[in-house]
Amino acid sequence: MGVQRFREEAVLFVGCLFSFQEIYNAALAVLKKDFGNILLETPSLPWAHSDYYAEEIGEPLYKNFIFFDRVIDTSHLPDAKVRIMDIENHFSKDRKRQINLDPGYLSLAKVVLASRKNYSHRIYLGKLVFAELELIFKEGAFHALPYTYADYKDEWSIKIFTQARALFKKGIDKSD
Numbered sequence: 001m002g003v004q005r006f007r008e009e010a011v012l013f014v015g016c017l018f019s020f021q022e023i024y025n026a027a028l029a030v031l032k033k034d035f036g037n038i039l040l041e042t043p044s045l046p047w048a049h050s051d052y053y054a055e056e057i058g059e060p061l062y063k064n065f066i067f068f069d070r071v072i073d074t075s076h077l078p079d080a081k082v083r084i085m086d087i088e089n090h091f092s093k094d095r096k097r098q099i100n101l102d103p104g105y106l107s108l109a110k111v112v113l114a115s116r117k118n119y120s121h122r123i124y125l126g127k128l129v130f131a132e133l134e135l136i137f138k139e140g141a142f143h144a145l146p147y148t149y150a151d152y153k154d155e156w157s158i159k160i161f162t163q164a165r166a167l168f169k170k171g172i173d174k175s176d
Contacts, residue, residue, distance in 0.1 A: 010074050010105040011039060011168050013067045014084065015113075015151075017047060017100040019058030023091055027099050030087050031066065035080070039069035039171070040164050049151045056096045063151060067106065067164045071172065074105055074112070078129035081114040104134070108169060111135040111142065111152070111161055121147050135161060 012035055018024045024044070032038065047063035054061065072080075080103045091098050104113035111134045115122060122130035134152045135142040142161050144153035151157060 008074055008107050008109070009071050009172055010107040010112075011067055011069065011164070012072050012077075012080055013065055013104055013106055013111075013164065015063065015065050015102040015104070016044075017053055017057065017061055017063050017102075018044075018098065019061055020098065021062075023098045024062075024064075027087060027091055027101065028066065030090070031084075031101075034083060034087075035068045035070075037069045038066055039167055040065075040067040040160075042066075042160050045156065047151065049149075049154075053100060057098060057100060065157075065160055065164075067168075069171070072105060074107070075125075077103065077105060077112070077114050077131065078125045078127040081116070081129045082127055085116075106161060106164055106168060108165060109137050113149075113152070119147075121145075137165065 014031060016024060016027070021044070042064045044062040044064040047061040084101045084103045088097050088099060088101050102113060104111060113132045113134050115130045115132055116128055118124070118130055122132045125131050132147075133145060134148050135144060135158070142158050
């Protein structure tokens with residue numbers, strides 16, 4: 001008989017890609033209302049990993065990450081993705097997104113991103129949402145995988161996820 005050994009503790013994060021600070025600020029207010037207080041909000045830096053989003057969102061593009069401060073049940077990632085898509089739609093104009101919001105979770109062992117697109121390395125979670133493992137933590141550092149998105153494996157992102165992991169670890173160590 002199988003026995004559940006433990007529940008993985010994690011925090012929800014959202015990667016934000018936008019062109020207009022006002023749209024980001026408005027979306028952030030909704031995200032905080034829906035997902036709670038912020039553990040870490042990164043500065044918004046210019047983003048030039050692809051021109052895929054430029055026509056839809058505008059230029060120049062900026063990226064940041066928001067990490068929320070409450071422990072989540074990782075099985076709720078599909079619900080978060082669906083809600084966040086509603087938020088994107090709310091801020092859309094002329095059927096184009098003005099902000100791209102990508103939810104995922106950070107645990108002590110990994111960074112997982114939610115996606116609506118299936119591919120060979122993605123696992124179906126339900127509600128038309130797939131999970132993609134972006135980074136793994138081993139030997140004291142986060143490491144990318146062969147399919148990890150460029151903006152998740154760059155030096156800045158690795159540093160941010162390492163910082164968020166340390167804050168998360170400190171928080172859960174206090175709660176024991």
